Amino acid sequence: MDLRDQLDSIAGSAVAPTAADADADLARGRRALRRRRTAQTLGGSAFAAAAVVAAFVFTTGIGSGVPGPGATDSGTTVSTTQLVSYKGKQPKGFVLDKVPDGWFVQADDDSSIVLAPSRIKGKPGVDPSQDPLYDPRSFEGKIAVMLQSRDQGGPPAGTEVKVGDRDGVLAKSADNDSGRTLWVEQPSGVYLQIQFWADLGLSHEQMVDFGAGVHVTKAAKQGAG
Amino acid sequence: MSSERDAQFHDFVLARRAGLVRTATLLTAGNAHLAEDLVQSTLTKLYLAWPAFQRAHSPDGYVRRVLVNVLVDERRRLWWRRERPTAELPDRPHPGDPGPPGELDERLRTALRELPPRMRAAVVFRYFYDLDVAETADALGCTQGTVKSQTARALDRLRAALQTRAQGQPSEQNRTFLRQGVTS
Numbered sequence: 057m058d059l060r061d062q063l064d065s066i067a068g069s070a071v072a073p074t075a076a077d078a079d080a081d082l083a084r085g086r087r088a089l090r091r092r093r094t095a096q097t098l099g100g101s102a103f104a105a106a107a108v109v110a111a112f113v114f115t116t117g118i119g120s121g122v123p124g125p126g127a128t129d130s131g132t133t134v135s136t137t138q139l140v141s142y143k144g145k146q147p148k149g150f151v152l153d154k155v156p157d158g159w160f161v162q163a164d165d166d167s168s169i170v171l172a173p174s175r176i177k178g179k180p181g182v183d184p185s186q187d188p189l190y191d192p193r194s195f196e197g198k199i200a201v202m203l204q205s206r207d208q209g210g211p212p213a214g215t216e217v218k219v220g221d222r223d224g225v226l227a228k229s230a231d232n233d234s235g236r237t238l239w240v241e242q243p244s245g246v247y248l249q250i251q252f253w254a255d256l257g258l259s260h261e262q263m264v265d266f267g268a269g270v271h272v273t274k275a276a277k278q279g280a281g
Numbered sequence: 282m283s284s285e286r287d288a289q290f291h292d293f294v295l296a297r298r299a300g301l302v303r304t305a306t307l308l309t310a311g312n313a314h315l316a317e318d319l320v321q322s323t324l325t326k327l328y329l330a331w332p333a334f335q336r337a338h339s340p341d342g343y344v345r346r347v348l349v350n351v352l353v354d355e356r357r358r359l360w361w362r363r364e365r366p367t368a369e370l371p372d373r374p375h376p377g378d379p380g381p382p383g384e385l386d387e388r389l390r391t392a393l394r395e396l397p398p399r400m401r402a403a404v405v406f407r408y409f410y411d412l413d414v415a416e417t418a419d420a421l422g423c424t425q426g427t428v429k430s431q432t433a434r435a436l437d438r439l440r441a442a443l444q445t446r447a448q449g450q451p452s453e454q455n456r457t458f459l460r461q462g463v464t465s
Binding site: 059060062063064065066067068070071072073075077078079081082084085086088089092205 | 287290291294295298299300302303304306307310311313321324325327328329386389390393397405408409
């Protein structure tokens with residue numbers, strides 16, 4: 057059996073879509089088009105105000121500031137948790153100064169850390185496949201810290217921020233929800249990446265503040281893919 | 282159907298979705314859920330860019346570029362990385378044992394999953410769809426030299442991964458696979 061046959065086997069058989077499948081794809085496309093047109097309509101008037109807010113918030117050194125609710129690049133994110141000093145065992149590859157109150161390091165290796173809310177602790181028997189919070193390999197509902205992937209380019213467009221004394225970019229998630237990825241430039245030229253899942257209860261200032269308290273050690277390794 | 286765009290898109294989905302799912306399944310190394318997500322996002326982007334897609338010199342090439350862009354999209358990349366299995370290797374066969382049917386599929390799927398997305402896409406386009414180097418470079422948005430180096434490295438990695446997982450003498454299936462591919 058050759059490579060093509062193997063790939064053909066993995067690809068599986070072609071299953072013809074139903075009209076309902078096509079309707080659903082069409083509905084998704086229409087919704088996306090409506091969102092784009094709405095954004096274009098609102099964008100012009102909102103841009104100037106947003107730029108002023110962003111300039112105020114993100115160029116005044118909030119990376120070392122006091123956590124709290126604040127204006128963001130797309131509105132206001134209300135903080136519902138606070139950052140506290142991290143007192144647990146330091147993970148491999150990174151040193152943590154702060155974590156959200158009530159969170160813990162769920163998983164760590166040389167290339168990444170996964171932080172999760174402590175409320176999932178002490179519940180043996182929960183099937184991780186039924187709730188990604190319990191799966192240490194899942195980033196869903198969590199904070200993930202890692203170095204930029206070896207095959208990855210630089211940060212995408214986003215809000216330029218000061219993270220401690222380093223330059224960074226806070227970028228929206230592809231789904232345009234409240235999830236964010238913070239890119240922090242390192243002396244090595246490789247970026248530190250911190251992915252905050254949507255609706256974690258952290259303001260953008262707190263995300264930057266958290267990032268300022270993440271230190272990359274020599275043991276940290278870049279992943280791939 | 283409210284517009285010509287909608288009608289054309291609907292017909293396109295009916296005609297092409299099955300093939301897109303197969304391609305996406307390969308690009309995601311056999312992850313059916315991620316493949317469906319990839320197809321949905323690709324179709325949404327195509328709908329948004331429908332006039333440009335209609336004007337494209339090579340519609341197939343356009344679709345491939347969108348697929349790859351969605352695949353390597355930052356959020357999905359991270360999602361993909363969290364889905365990657367830990368160092369759990371499949372049960373190893375006894376030396377000389379070709380293993381049960383489908384075992385090589387699983388090993389190849391695991392090895393593909395460990396490739397970076399663009400490298401995986403290069404393998405799929407070159408060795409499954411028989412695209413030439415220029416077409417593959419167009420899909421990946423890179424130079425032809427990069428395609429050549431990426432595919433060579435990918436085959437090296439797949440070969441090494443399959444050899445490691447096969448432990449000992451490779452089965453006849455593996456030997457057949459491992460002889461392939463580095464000539465182009």
